[in-house]
Amino acid sequence: MNRTEHIRAILETVTDPEIPVLTITDMGIVRSIYTPDDDDGPVEIVITPTYSGCPAMNTIEVNIKSALQEAGYSTVRVRTVLSPAWTTAWITEAxxxxxxxxxxxxxxxxxxxxxxxxxxxxxxxxxxxxxxxxxxxxxxxxxxxxxxxxxxxxxxxxxxxxxx
Ligand SMILES: [Zn+2]
Known part of the structure; x- marks a missing residue:
């Protein structure tokens, strides 16, 4: 498993605060994962909120950071991208x-x-x-x-x- 796959597997355990039965990957809000070449560099996660001004998004950012930090990724950035806008079509079949x-x-x-x-x-x-x-x-x-x-x-x- 490479680092991006490892990070994706961790993100698959982070649940959506509004709908705790769904993870953020089920919701399709994780858009990109960037990992540095060196082991200590920052990891960047790009997310698109389910709707603008969603009060849960700050919680999601905190949860992403703490899940990755627990797994040993010391520097984690979460970047929010609003365009293209999230749609329900991004929710996975699962x-x-x-x-x-x-x-x-x-x-x-x-x-x-x-x-x-x-x-x-x-x-x-x-x-x-x-x-x-x-x-x-x-x-x-x-x-x-x-x-x-x-x-x-x-x-x-x-x-x-x-x-x-
Ligand atoms: Zn009925």
């Missing part, structure tokens, strides 16, 4: 499956296309019973990235991951 298993409806495919008017009018399937007889109760769920839905078949409320 990440989507974890979201659903956690009871959060993963983003509908295609909603990352911001030109698709009324994309969110498509039914969001219930993560529990897969029914599409669901309705949005509130634009805002437990965090700003989620909307609160209710399933009209199993009557369970659930979060829909809406940020894109």
């Amino acid at each position: 990440g989507r499956q974890k979201l659903e298993a956690y009871g959060i409806a993963p983003p509908l495919r295609g909603t990352e296309d911001k030109n698709a008017l009324f994309a969110d009018a498509r039914p969001v399937p219930c993560p529990l019973c897969k029914s599409t007889h669901t309705e949005m109760i509130s634009q805002f769920g437990s965090t700003p990235c989620k909307a609160l839905y209710r399933c009209n078949d199993c009557l369970e409320p659930f979060d829909y991951f809406k940020c894109h």
Whole structure:
């Protein structure tokens, strides 16, 4: 395993503060890993936040640094890049499956296309019973990235991951 692979493996253990079941690599927010040629040089991690002003991003930066420092990387820089903007299309397939298993409806495919008017009018399937007889109760769920839905078949409320 080379150093970049080692660092990537460590980053795969850093969880997303908003959705602790997902790691930052599941979310697709890790864009690049730069390692120096010499062993003591700084490591740079480039991340793109899931949405601008996300309050979790500072926590992610702290968590990345502490995970890498524990693994012996003494100098770690975390650089935030806002362009191109993160979209839900960057969530990995493993990440989507974890979201659903956690009871959060993963983003509908295609909603990352911001030109698709009324994309969110498509039914969001219930993560529990897969029914599409669901309705949005509130634009805002437990965090700003989620909307609160209710399933009209199993009557369970659930979060829909809406940020894109
Ligand atoms: Zn249901």
